[in-house]
Amino acid sequence: MTETGQTAHFASSGDPVLDRRYGWAEAALKEGDAQAAVEILDQTLAEASHFTAAWHLYGLAQEALGHREDAATAWRQCIDLDPNDHFGARLDLARIGAISAEQATSENFSGALFDAYADRFDSHLTQTLHYNAPELLKAALARFCSNAGRPFRFETVYDLGCGTGLMGEAIREQSGFLAGCDLSPRMIERARAKTTPAGAPLYDKLAVAGLTSFLTSRPDNSADLVIAADVFVYLGELGQSFAQSARVLAPGGLLAFTVQTHQGDGVVVGEDRRFAHAEGWLRQRLQKTKLAPLSIEPASTRQDRGVAVPGLLVVAEKA
Numbered sequence: 001m002t003e004t005g006q007t008a009h010f011a012s013s014g015d016p017v018l019d020r021r022y023g024w025a026e027a028a029l030k031e032g033d034a035q036a037a038v039e040i041l042d043q044t045l046a047e048a049s050h051f052t053a054a055w056h057l058y059g060l061a062q063e064a065l066g067h068r069e070d071a072a073t074a075w076r077q078c079i080d081l082d083p084n085d086h087f088g089a090r091l092d093l094a095r096i097g098a099i100s101a102e103q104a105t106s107e108n109f110s111g112a113l114f115d116a117y118a119d120r121f122d123s124h125l126t127q128t129l130h131y132n133a134p135e136l137l138k139a140a141l142a143r144f145c146s147n148a149g150r151p152f153r154f155e156t157v158y159d160l161g162c163g164t165g166l167m168g169e170a171i172r173e174q175s176g177f178l179a180g181c182d183l184s185p186r187m188i189e190r191a192r193a194k195t196t197p198a199g200a201p202l203y204d205k206l207a208v209a210g211l212t213s214f215l216t217s218r219p220d221n222s223a224d225l226v227i228a229a230d231v232f233v234y235l236g237e238l239g240q241s242f243a244q245s246a247r248v249l250a251p252g253g254l255l256a257f258t259v260q261t262h263q264g265d266g267v268v269v270g271e272d273r274r275f276a277h278a279e280g281w282l283r284q285r286l287q288k289t290k291l292a293p294l295s296i297e298p299a300s301t302r303q304d305r306g307v308a309v310p311g312l313l314v315v316a317e318k319a
Contacts, residue, residue, distance in 0.1 A: 010082050011033055018048050026057060031166035039122035047147040056087040063096065072079050072098040078198055089158065094236070094269040101238040101275060103265040131230040133301035135259045137201050140315055141174075141225070141256055145293060152218035154225040158218065158248065159203075159232030160211040160241075160257075165191035179205035181214035211235075215244035223248045228257035230301050236267050238282075242289040249318040261312045272304060279312060291316040 013019055025040040035050045045051060052162050060073035075089035075098075082089075088122050093153045094104035145152040155176035162180030164187055172178060180187050182204045194202040207214055211231065226245045232238055262268055262276040269274050279296055299313035 006040050006292060010086055011052065013044070013047060013048040013051040018044050018051065018054075022051070022054050022057065025054075025061070025066075027063050029057065029064065034061045037061040038065065045285075049079060052081045053087065055081065056089055056092075056195060059089070059092060063092075067100075068096050071096065074182050080248070088273060091273045092123055093267050095271065095273065100236075101269050104269055104275075105234070106237045116300065130164075131302045134167045136299050137227060137229055137256050138166070138170045138314055140297075140313055141254065141296065142169075144254070144315055156223045157225045158215070158223050158226065160214070160226065160228040161234070162191055162203070162206070163187045165194045165202050167227060167229040169194065171225075172202060175225075179203065179207070181207045181209045181211060183194060183210055188211070208224075212240050212244055215241070215248055215311050218248045220247055221250040225252050226253070226255045228255075230258050230315075232257055232259045232277065236269070236278070239285050239288065242285055242291060246289045246291050246318055251318055253318045254294075255316045255318070256300060256314065258311055261310050272309075276310075277312075282312070286316050290319055292319060 011021070021040055021044045024043065025037040028036040028040065040059065044054050045058065048054065055078040057073050057077065059071040060066075062068075062070040062074060070092060075092050076117050077083055078087055078089040090099065090104040093099045094101045106117055117309055142152050153174055153176075153292070154171075155157050155173060157175040157178045159171070159178065159180040162168055162182050165180065168178055168180055168191065180188075180191060182191070188206050188208050191203060192201070196202055196218065207217075209217075211228070215226075226249060228241075233242070234258075235241065242255070249255065252270055259282070260270070260276040261279060261288045262270075265278050266281050268276050282296065283293060294315045294317050296312055298311070300308035300311050301313075302309055
C-alpha cells in the first residue's frame with residue numbers, strides 16, 4: 001500500500017454512515033462546539049474503535065474542552081492504531097507536554113502533509129506566508145564567504161528537505177553538483193520539473209528520502225555545503241542530523257539552516273505543530289558534533305497570520 005493509500009485507510013472507518021458522523025463532528029469542532037463533537041465521536045468510536053482519524057479528532061475536541069488527559073489518551077490510542085503516526089499525534093502529545101518534543105518527530109505525517117500541499121506550495125509560501133528562507137540563507141553564505149576571503153562557490157551541495165526546489169533555485173548559480181532530498185514524492189516531482197535558465201535540470205540528483213537517511217547514504221567528506229531551509233522545524237532532536245552533516249562535509253565545509261525559536265530552554269512544539277529550538281540547545285548539539293557555529297542570528301523566515309515567526313539563521317563550519 002502506498003503512503004497516500006495508508007493515510008486514506010486510517011482516515012476512514014470503512015462505514016459510510018460512520019464517516020458522515022465524523023464529518024459532522026469535524027464541522028462542529030470548527031464551529032466552536034467541541035462538546036457536540038465529543039458526543040458525536042463517543043457514539044462513532046463505540047461502533048468503530050479502529051477509526052484512527054476519529055481518535056485524533058476526539059483528542060482535539062477534548063483539548064478544546066480543557067480535558068488534556070482525555071486528549072492525551074485519545075492521541076495515544078491513535079498511535080497504537082497507527083504506529084507510523086500519519087496524523088501527527090506525537091506532535092500533539094508534545095504540544096500539551098505529555099511527551100518530550102525530542103520524541104515527537106513524525107516523518108510519515110510530514111510526508112503526507114507535503115504531498116497534499118505540493119501543487120500550491122510555492123505560491124502559498126511566497127505570497128501568503130512571505131517565506132524568505134532561501135534568500136536569507138544565500139545572503140548569509142555570501143557574507144561569510146566575502147569576510148573569509150573565499151569564493152562564493154560550493155562544488156557539492158546537499159539540499160535537505162528540498163521541497164519543490166526554492167532553495168535550489170536560490171543557490172544553483174553558486175553550486176557545482178546539487179543534490180536534494182524530500183520525504184514527499186510529489187514535492188520531488190515538482191523539483192524534478194524545474195530547470196535552470198539554460199534549460200538544464202535544476203538538480204543533478206533528487207531522492208525521495210528523509211534527510212538523515214539521505215545523508216547516511218552519502219560518502220564521508222563529500223560535500224562543501226549542507227543546507228536546510230525551514231526543514232528542522234519538522235524535527236525535534238537534531239543531533240543525528242548534525243552528526244551526519246558533519247560526517248559528509250569536507251573540512252571547511254558549511255552547514256547552513258533556519259529554525260523557529262523560543263525564549264525558553266530546549267525544544268518545544270508550538271501551536272502551529274512545528275518545533276522551536278532554543279539557541280543554547282542548538283549550540284550544545286552543534287559542539288557535540290564538532291561543528292563550530294560561525295553565526296547564529298535572529299531571522300524570521302515566514303509570517304503566521306501577519307505576524308513574523310521568531311527564528312534563527314545558523315551557519316556552522318566543519319573544522
